[in-house]
Amino acid sequence: MSWQIGGKTLNSRLFIGSALYPSPAIMQQAIRGSGAEVVTVSLRRQNPSEGGGTSFWQLIKELQLNILPNTAGCHSAKEAITTAQMAREIFETNWVKLEVIGDDYNLQPEPFQLLEAAEQLVKEGFEVFPYCTDDLVLCQRLRDVGCNVLMPWAAPIGTGKGIINPYALTTLRERLPDMPLIVDAGIGLPSHACQAMELGFDGILLNSAVAQAGDPVTMASAFAGAVKAGRQAYLASPMPEKNTAAPSTPTLGTPFWHQGK
Amino acid sequence: MINVLLNGESNRLNKPETLDIALTEWDYLDGCYAVAVNETFVPRSQYHQQLINEGDRIDVVSPLEGG
Numbered sequence: 001m002s003w004q005i006g007g008k009t010l011n012s013r014l015f016i017g018s019a020l021y022p023s024p025a026i027m028q029q030a031i032r033g034s035g036a037e038v039v040t041v042s043l044r045r046q047n048p049s050e051g052g053g054t055s056f057w058q059l060i061k062e063l064q065l066n067i068l069p070n071t072a073g074c075h076s077a078k079e080a081i082t083t084a085q086m087a088r089e090i091f092e093t094n095w096v097k098l099e100v101i102g103d104d105y106n107l108q109p110e111p112f113q114l115l116e117a118a119e120q121l122v123k124e125g126f127e128v129f130p131y132c133t134d135d136l137v138l139c140q141r142l143r144d145v146g147c148n149v150l151m152p153w154a155a156p157i158g159t160g161k162g163i164i165n166p167y168a169l170t171t172l173r174e175r176l177p178d179m180p181l182i183v184d185a186g187i188g189l190p191s192h193a194c195q196a197m198e199l200g201f202d203g204i205l206l207n208s209a210v211a212q213a214g215d216p217v218t219m220a221s222a223f224a225g226a227v228k229a230g231r232q233a234y235l236a237s238p239m240p241e242k243n244t245a246a247p248s249t250p251t252l253g254t255p256f257w258h259q260g261k
Numbered sequence: 262m263i264n265v266l267l268n269g270e271s272n273r274l275n276k277p278e279t280l281d282i283a284l285t286e287w288d289y290l291d292g293c294y295a296v297a298v299n300e301t302f303v304p305r306s307q308y309h310q311q312l313i314n315e316g317d318r319i320d321v322v323s324p325l326e327g328g
Contacts, residue, residue: 041324042325045320086297089305090324
């Protein structure tokens with residue numbers, strides 16, 4: 001079933017990164033195998049002798065997907081805004097995955113600089129996909145400055161820990177029922193992605209979980225299935241959890257039953 | 262001679278030049294890059310008006326893998 005995000009219609013709810021793959025060929029195969037229609041890329045300093053990123057960009061263009069440039073590595077609103085502006089020129093898209101890092105140990109977003117950058121970029125016509133923590137108030141403020149989608153983490157980037165605070169993500173879903181929410185970062189297994197989708201999240205963005213798997217292409221396919229399964233489960237309204245057992249097989253007419261057993 | 266920082270490394274120009282000329286001197290010939298001068302984005306359409314001066318910090322970036 002298709003859905004709308006950032007002014008575009010997508011069929012897949014899995015967004016995928018382009019980093020850390022064993023080879024460019026495996027990157028292409030894995031991205032194709034994921035069924036993702038959005039791929040993240042970055043900008044880095046390059047010298048002319050290094051080819052200026054042309055070969056990588058050619059591989060990505062061949063995939064014919066939506067490009068989501070990131071501002072990875074930025075530590076201030078100013079750096080992130082400038083990087084977003086450069087990305088818009090190169091990639092010819094107003095989409096930006098806004099990252100402003102506040103701590104290099106856990107790569108936690110810097111909420112104040114993130115908010116400042118988001119507000120400015122929205123004013124400049126960007127469709128801002130902010131990579132943020134699962135802090136409810138921060139997410140509300142990002143919404144208030146004009147973000148049309150939010151990307152809270154499941155866990156710090158690259159840890160593969162899965163959802164470390166299900167309460168916070170559940171609260172986000174409940175308090176921002178109409179806001180597209182994409183879980184970004186910290187996913188390690190397809191079951192993590194499935195869990196997030198079961199909670200009602202609109203999509204999953206991941207990279208390391210596929211790229212650093214022993215077989216990235218097969219893992220990409222596994223994630224595609226998990227995201228679909230989680231979404232279907234959410235739409236199907238899961239049964240309520242209970243503390244007491246309840247037999248699924250009818251008890252009436254149970255053989256060998258007698259009173260007092 | 263003026264001294265600048267190009268992608269974080271010392272570099273030189275014979276004299277203050279506009280950005281389009283400076284980029285050519287530094288062998289940035291294809292179009293797959295974007296530029297910031299002193300951490301401010303310079304649109305491609307402005308290269309011929311952006312003068313590079315002593316001490317300027319120029320960042321030239323290109324597409325790369327990212328998560």
